Amino acid sequence: MSAPTVYDVAERSGVSIATVSRVYRNPDSVRAQTRDRVLEAARVLGYVPSENARGLASRTTGVLGLCFPDYSDPDAEAEADDTSDDSAVMLYSDQIIRGMERAARRHGYALLIAASLKGGPESLVAKVAGRVDGFAVLARTVPTEDLEVISRRLPVVMLAGPREIDHLDHIEVANSDGERELTRHLIRDHGLRGLVFVGGEKDSPDAEARFRGFRDACAEAGLPVPDEPDLRAAMMTQAEGERAAETLLDRADREGGRPQAMLFANDQMAIGALHALERRGVRVPEDIAVAGFDGIPLSRMVRPALTTVRQPIRRLGEEAVELLVQRLAEPTREPVSLMLPVSVTRRASCGCG
Amino acid sequence: MSAPTVYDVAERSGVSIATVSRVYRNPDSVRAQTRDRVLEAARVLGYVPSENARGLASRTTGVLGLCFPDYSDPDAEAEADDTSDDSAVMLYSDQIIRGMERAARRHGYALLIAASLKGGPESLVAKVAGRVDGFAVLARTVPTEDLEVISRRLPVVMLAGPREIDHLDHIEVANSDGERELTRHLIRDHGLRGLVFVGGEKDSPDAEARFRGFRDACAEAGLPVPDEPDLRAAMMTQAEGERAAETLLDRADREGGRPQAMLFANDQMAIGALHALERRGVRVPEDIAVAGFDGIPLSRMVRPALTTVRQPIRRLGEEAVELLVQRLAEPTREPVSLMLPVSVTRRASCGCG
DNA sequence: GCCTAGGGTGAATGCGCTTTCATGACACAC
DNA sequence: GTGTGTCATGAAAGCGCATTCACCCTAGGC
Numbered sequence: 065m066s067a068p069t070v071y072d073v074a075e076r077s078g079v080s081i082a083t084v085s086r087v088y089r090n091p092d093s094v095r096a097q098t099r100d101r102v103l104e105a106a107r108v109l110g111y112v113p114s115e116n117a118r119g120l121a122s123r124t125t126g127v128l129g130l131c132f133p134d135y136s137d138p139d140a141e142a143e144a145d146d147t148s149d150d151s152a153v154m155l156y157s158d159q160i161i162r163g164m165e166r167a168a169r170r171h172g173y174a175l176l177i178a179a180s181l182k183g184g185p186e187s188l189v190a191k192v193a194g195r196v197d198g199f200a201v202l203a204r205t206v207p208t209e210d211l212e213v214i215s216r217r218l219p220v221v222m223l224a225g226p227r228e229i230d231h232l233d234h235i236e237v238a239n240s241d242g243e244r245e246l247t248r249h250l251i252r253d254h255g256l257r258g259l260v261f262v263g264g265e266k267d268s269p270d271a272e273a274r275f276r277g278f279r280d281a282c283a284e285a286g287l288p289v290p291d292e293p294d295l296r297a298a299m300m301t302q303a304e305g306e307r308a309a310e311t312l313l314d315r316a317d318r319e320g321g322r323p324q325a326m327l328f329a330n331d332q333m334a335i336g337a338l339h340a341l342e343r344r345g346v347r348v349p350e351d352i353a354v355a356g357f358d359g360i361p362l363s364r365m366v367r368p369a370l371t372t373v374r375q376p377i378r379r380l381g382e383e384a385v386e387l388l389v390q391r392l393a394e395p396t397r398e399p400v401s402l403m404l405p406v407s408v409t410r411r412a413s414c415g416c417g
Numbered sequence: 418m419s420a421p422t423v424y425d426v427a428e429r430s431g432v433s434i435a436t437v438s439r440v441y442r443n444p445d446s447v448r449a450q451t452r453d454r455v456l457e458a459a460r461v462l463g464y465v466p467s468e469n470a471r472g473l474a475s476r477t478t479g480v481l482g483l484c485f486p487d488y489s490d491p492d493a494e495a496e497a498d499d500t501s502d503d504s505a506v507m508l509y510s511d512q513i514i515r516g517m518e519r520a521a522r523r524h525g526y527a528l529l530i531a532a533s534l535k536g537g538p539e540s541l542v543a544k545v546a547g548r549v550d551g552f553a554v555l556a557r558t559v560p561t562e563d564l565e566v567i568s569r570r571l572p573v574v575m576l577a578g579p580r581e582i583d584h585l586d587h588i589e590v591a592n593s594d595g596e597r598e599l600t601r602h603l604i605r606d607h608g609l610r611g612l613v614f615v616g617g618e619k620d621s622p623d624a625e626a627r628f629r630g631f632r633d634a635c636a637e638a639g640l641p642v643p644d645e646p647d648l649r650a651a652m653m654t655q656a657e658g659e660r661a662a663e664t665l666l667d668r669a670d671r672e673g674g675r676p677q678a679m680l681f682a683n684d685q686m687a688i689g690a691l692h693a694l695e696r697r698g699v700r701v702p703e704d705i706a707v708a709g710f711d712g713i714p715l716s717r718m719v720r721p722a723l724t725t726v727r728q729p730i731r732r733l734g735e736e737a738v739e740l741l742v743q744r745l746a747e748p749t750r751e752p753v754s755l756m757l758p759v760s761v762t763r764r765a766s767c768g769c770g
Numbered sequence: 771g772c773c774t775a776g777g778g779t780g781a782a783t784g785c786g787c788t789t790t791c792a793t794g795a796c797a798c799a800c
Numbered sequence: 801g802t803g804t805g806t807c808a809t810g811a812a813a814g815c816g817c818a819t820t821c822a823c824c825c826t827a828g829g830c
Binding site: 118120193 | 420421460463464465466467468469470471472473476478479480487508511514515518522527528529530531532543544545546547548565566567569570571
């Protein structure tokens with residue numbers, strides 16, 4: 065554990081530390097014979113260059129970072145249990161990590177990942193930021209003002225959510241477009257009319273964007289255009305989805321006119337609704353169509369399989385790296401805002417397949 | 418992108434750099450009023466401490482690392498396609514990453530991940546090693562001699578595979594025990610007798626350990642004990658599994674006496690075999706039982722569902738971090754070698770469920 | 771034989787921070 | 801009033817490396 069340095073290697077091989085450094089940074093600039101002596105000494109001593117020192121001296125690290133929130137995700141755990149196959153199911157973060165890792169590897173970067181420890185010191189971002197050449201942040205992981213500060217120092221790309229800081233690179237998925245297309249499908253291809261939408265809280269930009277897509281499609285079709293979702297769930301969890309479905313059924317029983325389709329701002333809720341409907345003896349899709357959003361793996365496994373909109377999450381990670389690499393190469397380039405396309409996945413719960 | 422430093426902050430707030438440093442490292446040692454001045458200056462300037470410099474000066478990084486091989490894994494990609502749900506399925510590496518990330522987060526560490534770029538410079542390990550407080554290596558990612566060298570400098574834990582260097586911490590899964598128990602189940606609970614085992618190459622320690630478990634169970638039951646697997650596959654892929662199954666069937670046709678059960682050193686091969694058997698019109702499990710090893714997600718989805726042995730891969734990652742943290746706290750502790758228990762998953766392909 | 775290029779090497783400096791160690795300013799007790 | 805602690809801060813010395821810049825040596829041209 066002693067940690068030999070360039071000085072040790074230099075001494076042992078009878079050269080200066082400059083030469084040792086060159087052997088690693090620019091081998092061709094050193095005579096072969098000298099190089100071999102140095103490498104041999106390094107081997108014997110167990111020398112490994114300190115990337116910290118190297119980074120300090122050369123102002124570049126070869127590492128990209130990712131910060132994501134501490135969703136110590138009870139839902140996800142539960143989901144894993146549902147499928148009775150622990151850890152077989154990829155989470156959102158897993159997929160982004162995989163995407164970034166692949167892309168980073170292609171470009172010769174390593175990847176540093178850190179989740180904000182809820183209640184921990186706010187140091188997280190700083191810790192990452194001080195250690196990488198650039199990094200990606202999932203929406204709402206880091207206070208906007210911190211980002212503002214840090215982005216003056218190195219490239220940052222924001223993932224998902226709205227573009228909070230307009231001089232940053234930014235990638236989101238086409239929430240609104242996706243929901244619009246999904247809704248169109250229900251209206252046009254299945255001839256459904258009484259559509260209700262279950263959203264999230266107002267401060268969830270994704271949920272709001274999806275609602276907008278829903279409204280747009282209603283407007284297009286000449287259907288009544290709601291100002292607000294028919295219901296807002298606080299948590300967007302499966303349990304809340306069940307509750308929402310029951311509330312809507314009760315409301316319909318009281319007021320008459322059961323809806324022909326329930327659209328949910330995410331798959332979790334839609335799946336909860338599926339359960340609730342089954343309990344109530346309401347058949348899906350015969351009596352009512354159900355649709356979600358996200359395309360989580362579970363959506364394919366439930367019965368009936370859930371019609372949804374699939375997000376290219378892994379690509380989100382890959383594109384993030386591409387953007388970082390580009391900006392590193394050309395720091396003055398104009399900020400970019402990408403919107404990744406999503407695709408409607410038609411399955412049994414809307415009457416397809 | 419200017420990158421303000423302690424000097425800038427110190428100047429602007431009228432203190433020395435030492436005080437700026439203390440504000441971040443040990444806030445209580447600075448008078449509140451001074452501290453506020455410094456923080457304000459930092460905010461205005463957009464100062465973020467350089468973790469590189471900090472690491473250099475304090476010889477500690479707060480980062481743990483993971484190196485894994487570049488299996489740019491055609492099988493895995495194919496598997497994802499099979500389930501027609503891109504990137505829904507977790508790979509081995511994803512699961513380890515998830516486990517390590519969770520555990521690292523608990524202990525306040527960030528995680529640096531790097532896959533060895535095949536054909537790239539061998540610098541990978543050095544890059545990671547020079548940047549972390551300790552790291553985990555998947556078996557056969559890094560040449561033993563490199564590890565030997567690096568482990569003199571910082572804690573290293575080896576994951577999976579045999580213990581190549583005996584002064585390193587090491588975690589493996591109970592390959593042999595698992596296969597033994599699986600084999601016992603086939604022999605004892607299903608009364609099977611003619612068992613064949615399809616292994617991997619001799620230099621695959623996992624496959625060999627599994628074969629030993631198979632032998633042990635045969636010996637216990639008083640069945641003939643083979644010296645070698647009935648067949649060795651070069652790649653342990655699905656395609657090789659198909660081929661293996663066909664070879665074994667052909668051999669049986671020539672020599673008479675079709676086996677009652679085929680055991681494969683991993684799930685991939687077993688799943689390939691399932692396909693081959695179906696093509697040949699051999700019913701599973703009525704005519705022949707099939708079993709794999711690993712418990713990959715696909716094993717649950719094929720028909721008949723595959724009996725296998727599930728590895729706690731995610732826990733492997735978690736335990737790795739625990740070991741690193743422990744060793745960091747107590748560098749002189751005796752090297753540890755853990756063996757994680759596995760569990761036999763009985764499904765349709767052996768006649769259960 | 772002298773001069774010139776150019777490649778190989780070393781000395782020295784600085785990257786941004788942590789960390790003694792020393793200093794100064796006070797508060798308190800004698 | 802002098803002495804003794806305490807607390808807040810500054811000065812300075814590295815941490816391990818990359819990188820000029822200057823230097824020397826050798827090979828080639830004349």
